[in-house]
Amino acid sequence: MAVQLMGAPGSPYTRKMLALMRYRRIPYQVRWQSVNIGNLDDSENFPKPKVPLLPTYYLPDETGEIQAVTDSSPILRRFETEFEGRSVIPSDPVLAFFNWLLEDYGDEWLTKAMFHYRWHYQADIAKAGSILPRWSHLTAGDEDVAPLSKYISERQISRLSYVGSNEVTKETIEGSFKRFLKMLNDHFQSSPYLFGNRPSSADFAIYGQLTQLAVFDPTSSAIVTQQFPRIYAWTELLEDLSGLEVADDDSDWLDASAGLPDTLLALMSEMASLYIPYLKVNAEAVMSGAQMVDAEVDGRPYQQNPFTYQAKCLQWIGEQYVALSSDEKTRLAELTHGTGLTEALT
Template sequence: MVTTQAQPLALLGAAGSPYTRKMLALLRYRRIPYAIHWGSHRTPPAGFPEPKVKLLPTFYFPKDDGYEAVTDSTPIIRRLEGDHAGRSVLPGDPVTRFLGDLIEDYADEWLTKAMFHFRWAHPADIENAGPMLVFWNSPVIPDEIAGRASAEISKRQIDRLYVVGSNATTAATIEQSYERAIDALDTVIAQQGYVLGTRPSAADFAIYGQLTQLAIIEPTSAAITQKHSRRVRAWLDRVEDLSGLEPETAAWTHRDQLKSMLRPLLSEIGRVYVPFLLANARATMAGLPQFETEIDGRPWAQPTFPYQAKCLGWLRESYGELSHDDRTALDDVLAGTGCERLFGEV
């Protein structure tokens, strides 16, 4: 049900959080008034409840007796679609919408591996990231305190790199996948401006969120981005604020044209993210704490991630809800990309 917003929508976020940046750009595009509280759950804004899971961003949706603290950008986007009319980021065509869902999921769950990897795997990036995370939280922290905090944050994050699958075994796979992703995105943007047409979708904002860090903040991946595509780097500065763009319904590219336009990007998803999802799902079903598989011809090892098993489940559920004709059309788009394996046996 569409509601009238009496006050700006409050949220807690951080400039170094790709999901915060994803949602801020989306709110600007959709012209939804908001009030961002910069910080973390260590110093949450007064007067708001704690979320069940302390992630950024946290949205504070008003209700009769106060606020509801909500995290997870993907369902928040769908909730906002119901609360606010116009300037939708979800295509009406079921096939196009599914493709957008898949690409959004890839950005949120695979590109973020590259984000964490590049932030903490190389000395120049570590030297940059530690202080940035401190001063993003508060620019008035004294240098001596900031130095100690930076060292503590860096150690904690480096020690946790294994959680997202970043290690000596997987480094080459992650880095080469990022290079190909930039090349694929360059191809799509050159043809139509955004992933699904001449207007932005949730998938665009998901990609944008990760690239605000990868292509701008982290020195190593930013240099890779500049080398591979200045078009993509420039695109990010535009997507940051699309409040002036006037979208038209016809601006979504027809499903029949997306097969060729999205082929490079879907092939990259099928090459790296799909085998990860399937291996992770098998490990989750077997109750294994970690798993090993092969991605892009190289060994891959990391702890099992139950949430990403849910992501595969949600994609399969959406696929199952399509009509016979829409599934047939989607199968044709995905055929030969590797993404068709999503719907076979785990």
Template sequence: MTNYEIHGALGSPYSMKIRAAFRAKRLHHTWRLCAPMGPNSPTKHVKIPVIPVVKYPDGSWINDSTPLLLDLEKRGEGRSIVPSDPLLRFACYLIEDMADEWLVKAMFHYRWYYEEDKKIVPSWLLYDACLGLDKATIDAMGQQFAARQIGRMPKVGCTPETAPLIEASTNRMLQILEEAVLSKQHFLFGDMASMADAAIFGQLYQLKGDPTPSAMLRKNFPFVFRWLDHIDDASGFEGEWIENLTPVVIQLLKLAGDTYLPFLAANATAIDKGQATFTADLPEGFFTQDIFKYHKKCLERLRKEWSELSPEHRETLSEHLLGGTEVLDCALVQPTS
């Protein structure tokens, strides 16, 4: 039987995203807990040493979650987790990307901002990565890892100044999802889990486990808290994709249009101008962080997908993306000679 190997960690949002996606696709695979560093780490097989790393049946390796899943879709591997309708497919891609690159800030913020989480979570993460070590070693290595991650917080925009903005934006998304999971349509794009569901799950799974956000989810968003278990293994869900934009998807598109796309655009503009940092004017306030080149690639991919939509589909989506439409329409502007 054809078998894929997923080398990842429970504390890695993209590892959990990939595992959930493989399960939703009903694709035969083996899940292997791994340490992201060290001479025996599977990251030695890829250019950028981050997890998850997936080994294909032909022996090749890949570790960028979105291109990986799109490659599996292109190959026709397993059940599709992307709607076939072009308009819905673009919406799925955009929400998936927003989860990967914006919602991740919630994971990073909650994990390394609050004292209880900074005390407990590092040892959990190192326990997963270094099975067999004694508690004292795990605790010591965990605190070393925590210090490194906390030191990176300003680089990814997780600072005391942006903390209220991140929590407000996360709360907005969770309110949308709490309504969604109680609707007849169980997942975002129908009766089956999509790429977007898997990406959201990857990030929120971390909040579900870490002390402070876990308590917040249990108290304020109890059905999202439980719904995450449904996405963790959605292999048994059957049904159809939605045929039109639903209120839930529309609300997520509005969030992408007023928050995520302006964030991507501000980053891209700063890179083009040779600046080291950027500030995005978002509904919850001003958000500042260092430039990130990968985010520019994300915007370029979204612009390419947008340019390939029909004018009618772009017009329909524009009603909900609002200001974000201008960010995407840059792909349609021909450069002057």
């Protein structure tokens, strides 16, 4: 039976999962979200998730009863055990850890750039305001769409504070986005995916955000298209890798026995100097019950509302690291020597 889900073209996590399922050749049926104001899910026939997020999957629990579930990363890992072949988790546990980190970065940090560009700049607000409601109300007349555009734009702009886009953080978010594009662009000059000749879950996470940043939103898409056309091209290719043949053994994964490519090391430095420190200051604010994260990130002042979910992200990264054997931790430290990653993790 096909996997059932609900999503939207403008949702980076929906796009992440659709591309993942196409690559993995998992049959699916996606229902595009059709919203009533203030209610994410219009459907009477489907169970409701605890937290309404896109994509919402409808999957059987242990008793076989269909439950609405969200959160792409654990769902993607559930599919690893339920569907055979074409795994997106590198078989080398150390690479699998790097993959976890980069997937998390895509989902949790790159999405700040996505949300920021979309709801900060006039041209982007105008495009999103015009198209987003039409995705869920295709046949509605222009006069009916206008109040929806206003409602969606106002709601999303008011949420900028949750992702941490504001005048204080603008430089950090935009600067780190451009730096990341440069690093990814460098990497793709020697390898089509992050970890060799087959895509990993981190590729799909980053792809999901880039479906918006590189393709949909005009301000960020101009940056990508003009300065990093390779990344634009990559994004369109990732959408459908159903025809990519990968070896049954592990030979298409990057072989890290001779070390990591410099371009991957650069990405690990970025995790060590930007992403993990950000997760730490956020987690400290969550734990101390502070009203605001008010700290330094990437050498600049950083302020946002504390984000409980991302405190858990840090905890999960820590658990993944602790779960590595001591040999693997040693190998990780040797492979990433000079990037600051081990120091950031311990």
